[in-house]
Amino acid sequence: MSSTPRTDAGVSAEPSRRRVLGSIAATAVAVVGWNAVDQTWATAAEAARNPDVVPVPGLVGTLETTPATVEAFANDFGHLFDGDPSKPWAVLRPGHIDDIVKIVNYARANGIKVAVNGQGGTGDDIESHSVYGQARVPGGISIDAKGMSKIVSIGGDQAVVEAGVTWGQLTDAALAVGKTPPALPDYLYISVGGTISIGGIGGTVQKYGLLCDTVKSIDIITGDGKLVTATASQRSDLFNAALSGGGQVGIIVRATVKLVPAPKRAVIFSLFYSSVEQYLADSEKVLADSRFQVHAGEMLRTPDNSGWRYKLEVGATYSTTPPNRTRLLCDLKDVRADAVIEDVSFRDYMFRLDAYEAYLKEGGHWYTPKPWLSMFLPASKTKTFMKQVEQELDASSLGGGFLLFYPFHTSKIKRPLAMMPNESVVYLFDLLRFPNPGEPNIQGMIDQNRRLYDVAVALGAKRYLVGSIPMTGADWKKHFGNRWSGFVNAKRKFDPNNIFTPGQGFFA
Structure with missing residues (x-):
């Protein structure tokens, strides 16, 4: 750019x-x-x-x-x-x-x-x-x-888009020329600008980092009414405060996003585990050796709804020669009889939530209040936390929703305001509740979020800016830790009149 x-x-x-x-x-x-x-x-x-x-x-x-x-x-x-x-x-x-x-x-x-x-x-x-x-x-x-929802250009290894473009629009436009954004959210119908403002995460985080880590430059309107371009090397203080900064220092109007060659197909392995211990062991094994191009996972109810089990969802992408399934799975200790393996087009996998969205809308879950809880857990304390979560949650805690849960390396996270636990491996914990229609205990779920958040923070966790957790100014200061003063300085420099995005509550 x-x-x-x-x-x-x-x-x-x-x-x-x-x-x-x-x-x-x-x-x-x-x-x-x-x-x-x-x-x-x-x-x-x-x-x-x-x-x-x-x-x-x-x-x-x-x-x-x-x-x-x-x-x-x-x-x-x-x-x-x-x-x-x-x-x-x-x-x-x-x-x-x-x-x-x-x-x-x-x-x-x-x-x-x-x-x-x-x-x-x-x-x-x-x-x-x-x-x-x-x-x-x-x-x-x-x-x-x-x-502001125009795709300005797609060429070579990048796309220039206005901030209101959705990831779905960008994905289809990139696929038309054999490319794809390297990192995508699970749900594609959200804006590029909003996503990179809070980070953005998906199943390739272990390779490419957060969605904001794939941004090469932004055009942004600062609080003094100037339209400027910022990159990691040009106006880096603005670039770093805007990406994962919750919309506090300006309005992103355009972004230049990296593109990579798109595979044609993907073999998706859904592997199930009866214990969190074995799930963690296999998750970190495949993270360490990078055998899969996509790596996600969930904590979900057992088929008889009597308790919890874990799903490792991993994908091997290809264009001509399918991967060797036996070699990929040979040393994993999942409940192999329960495994589901599908060979799908790459686009179908990227848009996999379309059918689930239709299901949630049909059942009324799409329109209910959503007390989500989104955090990053230090790997060393993840088992301890998840054992408590298993006791705290039940089927009604999810409604029609799900709990995403998988590891990645913090070395892949480049933007300083995307706060991470102080360990080399962390887990996304993303409790995406879609309560049953008429659920009477929404406030109780929010209270539970705060209680679990406090437990997780005591173990060294950090929250993700998505989610429904009541926070005070002191909480935010603690969250940003040693980066708080730099964030405050960026706010004063680029939004001196404090006009931007009050809903985040950082500087209330």
């Missing part, structure tokens, strides 16, 4: 009917300014008679305050902070990246909070995919990421 920021997102800047937003001719449903005295948005009629109203700059897109719009942007996938207290005052649907620059400058000058809303999903189920209000901006401006 060029060091000179691009300002042409492929959208014509020619004035249109929508540009009347910044004038007194705006319609009654659109706001035209901010009343700096009583801290409210003003319509055209109010602006005409009130000298305290600061006009909104002219935009290619729209700034909307209709009840239906702000209501939609008050909700997220977790449905734990829905409704009036979470409503933004306005939603920016940018027609051009310059619109975001203008609104950031406007927000800074008028003390208005701003946050990007990823707006992922499929069909009509498009919403923020945060689960604990991380993208909410009460009383502020929510930016619809769908207004």
Whole structure:
């Protein structure tokens, strides 16, 4: 990517009917300014008679305050902070990246909070995919990421995409030229910008790190209203604070993501274990020798629903010659009679959650509140923690959901704000609850999350920014540890007016 920021997102800047937003001719449903005295948005009629109203700059897109719009942007996938207290005052649907620059400058000058809303999903189920209000901006401006969802270019070993592009869109576009992003989330219908802002993890983390570790550069709008390019070597302090920094130092509008050659097919092995001890031993064995290209796993209910067992899900990818299955499995001690082995197209495996999403929607689980618990556990204490988890959780703890659980090397994690336990091998613990419809104990699940989090932290764990864990300012300071002061300095430098992403609660 060029060091000179691009300002042409492929959208014509020619004035249109929508540009009347910044004038007194705006319609009654659109706001035209901010009343700096009583801290409210003003319509055209109010602006005409009130000298305290600061006009909104002219935009290619729209700034909307209709009840239906702000209501939609008050909700997220977790449905734990829905409704009036979470409503933004306005939603920016940018027609051009310059619109975001203008609104950031406007927000800074008028003390208005701003946050990007990823707006992922499929069909009509498009919403923020945060689960604990991380993208909410009460009383502020929510930016619809769908207004920046173009794939700018794909070529060689990289793709340039706007931040609202989903990983599914990028995957299909890359596969069309024989490439793939090296790291992908399990669920592909979430935005690139939102994912790299909190890290992003998937089944190739043991080879490529987090999704943010595959980003070569970002174009980002900082809190002083500047659009700049940042890389690991150019404006590295901004780059490192933006990737896994929870949207605190700027609005990522474009990213250059690495691409690698895509295999044609994958042999997926689902191997089952009756004890956590044997699961851990085999998981760390295949991690150490890198025999598989994909490595994930779960803790899940036994077929008779009487307890827990573990699944090692590993994949060997290929294009022409299938892998030797016997050699890959010869020294593993799973319950071989239960093993399931499938040879599938690479794309089918990448989009494997499509059918599961349909199942969750059909049963109503997709629409329930989601008290998720996401952490990284030090390998040396993982068995101790999981033994307690086995006692704490039951089938109702999952509902229609699942508990992802697998190891990776911390040496693969490059971004400093992606906090990891102080060990060479750690485990992702990702309790993705989809409670049964009508579940009466959602608050109890959140309380349980906090209790398990405290146990895990005492063992040396770190949380992942996804998830539903009540946190205080002191908790966040402890979480970031010796990187806290650097994070605070980056916040002060790049967002001096503290306008970005208040829903994370880092600097509340």
